[in-house]
Amino acid sequence: xxxxxxxxxxxxxxxxxxxxxxxxxxxxxxxxxxxxxxxxxxxxxxxxxxxxxxxxxxxxxxxxxxxxxxxxxxxxxxxxxxxxxxxxxxxxxxxxxxxxxxxxxxxxxxxxxxxxxxxx
Amino acid sequence: xxxxxxxxxxxxxxxxxxxxxxxxxxxxxxxxxxxxxxxxxxxxxxxxxxxxxxxxxxxxxxxxxxxxxxxxxxxxxxxxxxxxxxxxxxxxxxxxxxxxxxxxxxxxxxxxxxxxxxxxxxxxxxxxxxxxxxxxxxxxxxxxxxxxxxxxxxxxxxxxxxxxxxxxxxxxxxxxxxxxxxxxxxxxxxxxxxxxxxxxxxxxxxxxxxxxxxxxxxxxxxxxxxxxxxxxxxxxxxxx
Numbered sequence: 001x002x003x004x005x006x007x008x009x010x011x012x013x014x015x016x017x018x019x020x021x022x023x024x025x026x027x028x029x030x031x032x033x034x035x036x037x038x039x040x041x042x043x044x045x046x047x048x049x050x051x052x053x054x055x056x057x058x059x060x061x062x063x064x065x066x067x068x069x070x071x072x073x074x075x076x077x078x079x080x081x082x083x084x085x086x087x088x089x090x091x092x093x094x095x096x097x098x099x100x101x102x103x104x105x106x107x108x109x110x111x112x113x114x115x116x117x118x119x120x
Numbered sequence: 121x122x123x124x125x126x127x128x129x130x131x132x133x134x135x136x137x138x139x140x141x142x143x144x145x146x147x148x149x150x151x152x153x154x155x156x157x158x159x160x161x162x163x164x165x166x167x168x169x170x171x172x173x174x175x176x177x178x179x180x181x182x183x184x185x186x187x188x189x190x191x192x193x194x195x196x197x198x199x200x201x202x203x204x205x206x207x208x209x210x211x212x213x214x215x216x217x218x219x220x221x222x223x224x225x226x227x228x229x230x231x232x233x234x235x236x237x238x239x240x241x242x243x244x245x246x247x248x249x250x251x252x253x254x255x256x257x258x259x260x261x262x263x264x265x266x267x268x269x270x271x272x273x274x275x276x277x278x279x280x281x282x283x284x285x286x287x288x289x290x291x292x293x294x295x296x297x298x299x300x301x302x303x304x305x306x307x308x309x310x311x312x313x314x315x316x317x318x319x320x321x322x323x324x325x326x327x328x329x330x331x332x333x334x335x336x337x338x339x340x341x342x343x344x345x346x347x348x349x350x351x352x353x354x355x356x357x358x359x360x
Contacts, residue, residue: 038160
């Protein structure tokens with residue numbers, strides 16, 4: 001697995017567009033098609049929204065290249081949940097619709113979401 | 121009335137008022153999901169409409185006795201419908217998945233070989249590494265690049281549009297039409313009628329069968345025979 005890029009940023013809705021743009025760039029770098037890249041961007045955004053809704057404050061997104069484009073999103077929790085349960089449920093269902101190997105780990109002070117994208 | 125009860129009653133009665141109630145209660149899900157796909161070349165209103173239709177269709181397929189919530193069930197359905205809509209309406213150029221995958225493998229192999237040796241690998245070396253033919257590797261390398269016709273040519277003497285030949289060459293067209301006309305003359309009246317229905321009016325075999333007052337099976341058999349006849353005749357005429 002080759003690390004391509006990682007981003008660390010204070011988690012907020014205002015950074016989502018920037019992260020989406022970076023994700024699009026990474027997808028182009030590994031040769032994903034337009035549709036796959038768009039789907040990957042949706043998944044990254046949904047994951048960040050999940051982390052944000054769960055009270056995430058500082059986030060880190062890591063992209064790695066292996067048989068798939070692996071995406072790992074991590075956040076430290078502040079303990080203040082802000083997302084509505086239905087929004088969270090929809091985000092998880094949406095992620096499951098796009099990726100098969102979704103993994104969501106929630107701990108007391110930390111949360112982690114990972115998935116793989118495309119066949120490289 | 122809770123969700124399960126509402127669905128249960130609707131399944132029993134098929135009362136349109138209950139259907140409206142279910143759809144209205146869940147329209148916010150359609151709106152939420154549609155918003156997530158904005159900015160991909162399709163207007164929000166269109167996405168919302170596709171999502172809403174998927175929601176209505178999903179109501180009929182939802183089984184409230186299986187223990188999952190409707191929102192969990194409907195989200196992938198709506199996302200799937202929106203993705204299908206994108207596939208059909210937003211992209212100009214589609215590469216087959218096989219080509220996209222080979223393109224990625226070729227690119228990764230080339231990068232890896234360059235990193236190992238410091239020299240750009242040849243097509244044949246890449247082909248050997250990815251287990252594809254040289255021709256496939258070349259097509260994969262060329263695939264996926266979309267360029268503007270307004271882009272300047274390499275020598276900057278004009279744009280790409282000035283030098284790309286017209287694919288609809290008038291002489292070729294006349295020649296093709298002449299060859300086709302000659303081939304069609306060799307068909308019987310019934311055979312010509314079938315060609316006209318199937319390839320001129322683009323009717324289905326069933327519709328053609330109705331017009332010709334024969335069975336669909338007969339149309340299918342006759343069509344195969346005609347195509348074979350035309351193929352032979354066209355080959356002969358083109359060679360002349």
